[in-house]
Amino acid sequence: MKEGFLIGGGLLVMGVLLQATIGPVRWDLMARPVNILLLAVLLVLIGVMYALRRKVYLFEWMMQLEAAVPALCYALGLTILLGLVAQQEEGGGIPWLSQMLDFWPFVLTYAWLMILCGLVALKHLMRFSLKEIPFLLNHVGLFMALVCGALGAPDIQRVHMTTREGETECRAEDEKGNVHELDVSIELHDFIMEEFPMQPGAKMRVPKRFASEVTVYPKSGDPVQAVIEVNKPLKVAGWKIYQYDYDSDAGVESQISIFEMVRDPWQPFVLTGILLMIAGALCLFLVMAPKTGKKEDLA
């Protein structure tokens, strides 16, 4: 395992050097098509490494637990650091560590872990049999969820649309405050807010339900009439529309409803990864747990 710890340490040093010279990881530069290219490169790289495994000892070694355990140790260590140091917007807090997700050593360590994970998944895929299914579910699922989640993040469009009762709106504001004209517009018919009855000793009434009766008009296609609620988003023309906010000063009388609208082109891949992992966990529970000789004599 020494080699593994050396490689992991090397990645840390390399990451620190990168951080010092070119600055933090710029996720925004990885928006489409760069991320698709990166994914292609990653998959080809894994394929080539697998093909050359007999010629290059390193590639054979990368498929061993000897490589995976140290890689996991480094990922764990950096994630603990992420958990201990309060994360802040760019420029705030402890240099580098308060923006851990843009910290090169963090990103490189996880990239290394994912290369190992993809490689070992490919190895098991190439010698496929029914017995390999649990292993494949866990590894392919993790690979898909993490890689597509990270690479797809810059492509996520997230905007807020403020609508008034009786009016139709098609403009929305992104996180930086830029206004965009969208390819869907929303007409708000009614904003509904229900409250729980006054609790004894409580200072104010607690909201029970937020909902908006709307008609959504996509540029192409038929209008959709629906009720959007917290935890009950509406999907129209590639957008997912969430109940986000209202005029809190007006409370129940609010004439305004604010929606969060998200378009995430990588979402199906991340979702597939998550579902594979859930199936894999089920296998972990049912078939992968080690068999013991005598099951009864546990202290």
Added chain:
Amino acid sequence: MSWDIFGWFAIPAVFCWGIAAFFAWKERRPVALSLSLVGLLIYAAFVVGLWLSLERPPLRTQGETRLWYSFFLALVGIIVYVRWRYKWILSFTTVLALVFICVNLFKPEIHNKTLMPALMSPWFVPHVIVYMLSYAILGAATLVGIYLLFFRRGGISENELLQTDNLVYVGQAFLTFGMLFGSLWAHEAWGTYWGWDPKETWAAITWLCYLLYILFRRARPKADRAALWLLLFAFLCLQMCWWGINFLQSARATSIHVY
């Protein structure tokens, strides 16, 4: 049916489970199993009755979710008992179920407590219940680990370590369910699968720790003490995730999971 008569169902159910747990220790499997099932049926009768009288699934209030904790704890205790024949599991799940039942019996005012709209999701109950269950199982693994590390004279046998392995595999499976149900829920509620909220970060740390244990055991089957220390460390991370972050200054201000 209402909460006023909860005790009339809960106490006989716990009584059945308690006797069943006793018979499980005595290796009387058929008796233990049938008594567990009888207890579960009595308990389920109350849940169904409450459901019908409320005319909605009883999943909204804290008291109602505790009702389900106890139900699932008992159910999973039975499943694990059938699958792995651990004679202690029924005692463990009975005590835990009893704790939640007692809270509902002695703190009935909590039944009226309201639930914020974001928590009103079908994911809420499975998310929390599988987490509680995995914490319970991993707690058991930790107890075995402490026993083997500090109180065991002589070497640790291969078979004993396989027991902790087994518990960790099951615990890790439920940890994965909890984490991923949470991410699916977050996606339904906010449109993001993962936000690196402090609770989420520590959930990931806990998950990575137990994953490391699983891989390390396969890589170095002979290094038993190192594996057990790792098991203890993993449980410390789990505590951090469960309640420790409430005391972590960095998490307090920003976490959506503080309650």
